[in-house]
Amino acid sequence: MSNGISFRPAAASEVSTGILLMFLSVLVSPIIDIFSKLAIATIPAAEITAARFVVQALCMLPIVIWRGSWKTFAWRANIFHAIRGAIITISMVSFVTTLRYMPVADAIAIFFVEPIILTILSSIFLKETIGWRRYAACGVGFFGAMLIIQPSFQEVGYVALLPVVSAFCIAIFALMTRVLSHREDPWAMQLQMGIWGLLFCAILLAFGSATGSDVFDAVMPDGRGYLYLLGVGVTAAIAGIFGVYAYRAAPASTLAPLQYFEIVSATVFAWLVFGDFPDALKWLGIFIIIASGLYIIWRERRFASKPVSDTPQSALAP
Numbered sequence: 001m002s003n004g005i006s007f008r009p010a011a012a013s014e015v016s017t018g019i020l021l022m023f024l025s026v027l028v029s030p031i032i033d034i035f036s037k038l039a040i041a042t043i044p045a046a047e048i049t050a051a052r053f054v055v056q057a058l059c060m061l062p063i064v065i066w067r068g069s070w071k072t073f074a075w076r077a078n079i080f081h082a083i084r085g086a087i088i089t090i091s092m093v094s095f096v097t098t099l100r101y102m103p104v105a106d107a108i109a110i111f112f113v114e115p116i117i118l119t120i121l122s123s124i125f126l127k128e129t130i131g132w133r134r135y136a137a138c139g140v141g142f143f144g145a146m147l148i149i150q151p152s153f154q155e156v157g158y159v160a161l162l163p164v165v166s167a168f169c170i171a172i173f174a175l176m177t178r179v180l181s182h183r184e185d186p187w188a189m190q191l192q193m194g195i196w197g198l199l200f201c202a203i204l205l206a207f208g209s210a211t212g213s214d215v216f217d218a219v220m221p222d223g224r225g226y227l228y229l230l231g232v233g234v235t236a237a238i239a240g241i242f243g244v245y246a247y248r249a250a251p252a253s254t255l256a257p258l259q260y261f262e263i264v265s266a267t268v269f270a271w272l273v274f275g276d277f278p279d280a281l282k283w284l285g286i287f288i289i290i291a292s293g294l295y296i297i298w299r300e301r302r303f304a305s306k307p308v309s310d311t312p313q314s315a316l317a318p
Helices: 012-040 045-067 075-099 104-111 114-125 132-149 153-180 186-208 223-249 252-274 280-304
Strands: none
Touching (some): 012 075, 012 104, 012 223, 012 252, 045 223, 075 104, 075 153, 104 153, 114 252, 252 280
């Protein structure tokens, strides 16, 4: 994916905008998981994923038509959109399946190896400069996430690995989004992702039909089930567009640690909906996550706002 691709340094205002959009994205994202967990009790994971893509595409379509973004579709890049669609399908099916067996906050906490993977992959493929402080912040945030989850792999077995699969897929998805968002309209990207994702889900559901699988065998939802599926799709569309614009404005490695805020909002929503109130150790983890995220924001703003005149003259010498 590198192909010599490089990005101009983001201005301080762009970085601030990217940080704000990512913060909004991670506030909305856990609501997708709340609706998914409500739906997974009676609806297979692949069907929930397909419903997400249907609603997401329907939300994007009128906006793409109104903006005329369909005229800018980069048809030669269809292979990349297909890959994005396949990756997000694998990620969501894996994660939604996890929600059948684990609490929302626990699953998200395991998933949060993703910012660390993303930070490392950004350094390798996007050639983004990453200092030890940002690596350290990722590590500290991950430690805070582990305090919240208090995982027990003995209880859930292989299912505990599914959020890791999801995390790796999302890291690759984020890198591709970072590249494509500089070439294409974000709304059109979301529409194309939804179309390709739906296609892959349809294939999975076709092969899973009448197998009795609680992952791939589609069922007819009841009225409440349809509401849950609608909630999954709408919140995914909102969070997705925030995310695309965030990656368009700021480096992926800068935004990666901020994703830890998602576990904070997930813990709050899970408490409100399912009554899972964090204990003292989990609150400590939440504090550590917030502290690490705020440090990254402070560090990035300080670096981005530093005037050129502060650079030592010796560093400018030939």
